[in-house]
Amino acid sequence: MHKLDRAGVTPPACLTGYGYPAHTWENLGRECKRELRAALVRMQGEPGVTTPDANEYGLRCAYCEGRVLHEGHIEHFRRKSPLHFPQLTFAWSNLFLACGSNDHCGHYKDRKGTSYDSAALLKPDQDEPDDYLHFHSSGQVRVREGLEQADAHRASETIRVFGLDNPTLKGARAKALSVYKKKVVGDLDELASWTPADRQAYLAGEIAQTRYEPYATTVKHFLQRSA
Secondary structure: OOOOOOOOOOOOHHHHHOOOOOOOHHHOOHHHHHHHHHHHHHHHOOOOOOOOOOOOOOOEOOOOOOEOOOOOEEEEOOOOOOOOOHHHOOOHHHEEEEOOOOOOHHHHHOOOOOOOOHHHOOOOOOOOHHHOEEEOOOOOEEEOOOOOHHHHHHHHHHHHHHOOOOHHHHHHHHHHHHHHHHHHHHHHHHHHHOOHHHHHHHHHHHHHHHOOOOOHHHHHHHHHHOO
C-alpha cells in the first residue's frame, strides 16, 4: 500500500449527475464510468497518464500494489450497500481502482460475512501507509514497530481486512524483490564502501526508478534498510 495524491486529479464532472437515493451504482452510464476509470488511473498511475491503459503506465492496485489488469475493479472504500454508506456511492473521495482479486483487496474486504470498522482502516489518499506498515524482504507485511496502540490497531486491521497477508501476495512481493536484487546485487555489495552521501543518493535514485513497479514499496523498504 502506498500514498496516493487525490488532490492532484480533477474528479469526473459526470459524477455530479448521480446521487443516492435517486440512483444506484448500476445506473452509472458507460461513458461516465470510462471517465471515472481514467481519473483513477491518473491518480494511481505514473504521472502524465492520459488514458486508462493499465499495462503501459505502471498502474497498481490501491491496496496490494499488484498490477491492475483487464481494467481492474472500481472499489468503494466505504461500502455502498444500503446498510452501510449508500450516500457515498458516487463520492469521488470514496473511489479507488483495485486489482479485482477475490482473495485480497476490495472484493475480499466486502465479502459476505466480513465485519470491520471502516474508520479503522488506512485510507491511502489520506494516510501515509509507510507510517504504519513495513513490507519485509521476505514478502511479509508487518505492523510498524513502536506504534501507539490505536495506530497499531489500524495497521493490523488494514492487513486483516484487505487480506494483505495473503500467501500469494507474500510470494509476489518476494519475487519482485528477488528480481530487483539480481539486477543490482553488485551495486548493493559495494554500498558499504561508499560515503554516506553517495549511498543515500544511490538509494534515492533506485527508489525513484522503481516507484511505479508492482510491489514497489517492498523494494523501497528493503533499500531504506540498506542505507
